[in-house]
Amino acid sequence: MLERLNTESLARLPADVEKPAYDRSRLTPGIVHLGLGAFHRAHQAVVTDMAMAASQDLSWGILGVSLRSPATRDALAPQDGLYTLALRDHDADGQPREQLRVVGAVQRVMVAEEDPNAVLERIAYPQTRIVSLTITEKGYCHEPATGHLRWDDPDILHDLENPIRPRSAIGMLVYGLALRRERGLPALTLLSCDNLQANGDTLRSLVLAFALRLDVALTGWIDAHCTFPNSMVDRIVPATRDEDRARITQRLGMEDAWPVVGEPYLNWVIEDKFAAGRPAWEAAGVTFVANAAPYERLKLRMVNGPHSALAYLGALLGIETIREAAILPALRAYLDDMMRHEIAPTLKGIPDSGLEGYRQRFLARVDNPALPQPTRQVAMDGSQKLPQRLLATIRDRLRGGDDIRRLALAVAAWLHYLRGEDENGASHAIQDPLARPLARLVARADVAARAAAPKQAAYRRALVLAGYRPVFGDLGEKPVFVAALAAQLETLREHGVLHALEAVAREPEAIVPSDSLALADAMDAADADAAAQPREAAGVGM
Numbered sequence: 001m002l003e004r005l006n007t008e009s010l011a012r013l014p015a016d017v018e019k020p021a022y023d024r025s026r027l028t029p030g031i032v033h034l035g036l037g038a039f040h041r042a043h044q045a046v047v048t049d050m051a052m053a054a055s056q057d058l059s060w061g062i063l064g065v066s067l068r069s070p071a072t073r074d075a076l077a078p079q080d081g082l083y084t085l086a087l088r089d090h091d092a093d094g095q096p097r098e099q100l101r102v103v104g105a106v107q108r109v110m111v112a113e114e115d116p117n118a119v120l121e122r123i124a125y126p127q128t129r130i131v132s133l134t135i136t137e138k139g140y141c142h143e144p145a146t147g148h149l150r151w152d153d154p155d156i157l158h159d160l161e162n163p164i165r166p167r168s169a170i171g172m173l174v175y176g177l178a179l180r181r182e183r184g185l186p187a188l189t190l191l192s193c194d195n196l197q198a199n200g201d202t203l204r205s206l207v208l209a210f211a212l213r214l215d216v217a218l219t220g221w222i223d224a225h226c227t228f229p230n231s232m233v234d235r236i237v238p239a240t241r242d243e244d245r246a247r248i249t250q251r252l253g254m255e256d257a258w259p260v261v262g263e264p265y266l267n268w269v270i271e272d273k274f275a276a277g278r279p280a281w282e283a284a285g286v287t288f289v290a291n292a293a294p295y296e297r298l299k300l301r302m303v304n305g306p307h308s309a310l311a312y313l314g315a316l317l318g319i320e321t322i323r324e325a326a327i328l329p330a331l332r333a334y335l336d337d338m339m340r341h342e343i344a345p346t347l348k349g350i351p352d353s354g355l356e357g358y359r360q361r362f363l364a365r366v367d368n369p370a371l372p373q374p375t376r377q378v379a380m381d382g383s384q385k386l387p388q389r390l391l392a393t394i395r396d397r398l399r400g401g402d403d404i405r406r407l408a409l410a411v412a413a414w415l416h417y418l419r420g421e422d423e424n425g426a427s428h429a430i431q432d433p434l435a436r437p438l439a440r441l442v443a444r445a446d447v448a449a450r451a452a453a454p455k456q457a458a459y460r461r462a463l464v465l466a467g468y469r470p471v472f473g474d475l476g477e478k479p480v481f482v483a484a485l486a487a488q489l490e491t492l493r494e495h496g497v498l499h500a501l502e503a504v505a506r507e508p509e510a511i512v513p514s515d516s517l518a519l520a521d522a523m524d525a526a527d528a529d530a531a532a533q534p535r536e537a538a539g540v541g542m
């Protein structure tokens, strides 16, 4: 039986595996991290590990909090928090290569659901100076289109009534900060590392909105003393597979039950406004800036937008991994055109040469045979992702009266994916916090399309779908968007993904539906109808 990776076995690791270059017994926990998934363990934790090794400031140990599942805690406790990060790519001959590093920054793991009060205590612990978050987009309990807190979210409703046992990250932060203030402890930094535009500002407004329902003085204290830097993190981290665990264990010569895999590329940009200090992350390649907004916009639009497009179009074709989708010539050409002609022009202020390199690098990153990432993993939670990845770009394009057909195809692919089956008839579950209202929406759109005259059916369907305000906001009121969506959705429905990709690759005239006059008629008729119909309520149920 193999020994387990832990403090005691660390010294026996093979020489080609990097190890924590500091005395772990001297670590003190300066960071509480909410959402200890693979993403955090493959970026912030390893960057903190490297920063502590470089600076020997060992006051930045991480106390990791899993919000619900005990799996990470159960795996990491016998390993004293140690785990392996495997960075994978391929050499010039296409052979996979892998660099292993055992990360020592995570000191302890807690499970919030088991003992939420212990998390509040930790936020209110004197040594805690940063609370960071990777809770995914849906963890913010906000309405995707507006960023406002959803007061009808069951966890938020629960947390307003339960100060000692909060379930949402927002509830935990606010009650933890309240305890801190009560105890006369200094304020701290709340650092969001999720893929949201203005993630720090968004977190700040959600925390303040929740706090205001409880206590005006607390709200004032948080506002005056805590900081919420915006940040952009970029590293592709697929879910770890059994074969990754087996291979890494074999290379270590000891068992690691909970390693993570990622690409070598890492880019982390943070606004340098920390209320109570920070690790020397710059020693590990982090860029500190005064304003992260341009970096966030660039990444969300040029990395995550195309990533989602690949996921939905690929999944509809029955393709399992992002890489297999990315090397399909028609999809690759589409991505390339979309990034060059529709996304890059919305990223003003970034020099062309930089953008060109960025685009090429993204295409190379997704073409990584050593790091298969399921299309369905990226396809998850589309309602939470689309606004900042694709819809914001579409809004900018519409303002300039510019072509949006490729972006509209990506959005149409999401809506088509929501039907729950691919082009071969294989079914997939819709994993999305709004799965239920979205299923009702798709059914309503079908009914509307069936009730319409044949020539108006496509527009009618798109009008109902784009009228879903929690995701689309007021975009559904823009006939040019609805018409573009109608055209793409119809092509997907009638002819499939490959035909849609060919159609958008042709000249603009050729992609306007052959029956464009009928479409214009349909737009008029459907607009009149829409004005008479109630819209989907802004508040969204689960």
Ligand code: CS2
Pocket (backbone or CB within 6 Å): 195, 233, 234, 235, 236, 237, 303, 304, 307, 308, 377, 378, 379, 385
């Ligand atoms: C992906 C991201 O799963 C997804 O939605 O688009 O996790 C992506 O891999 C990272 O943001 C890359 O930095």
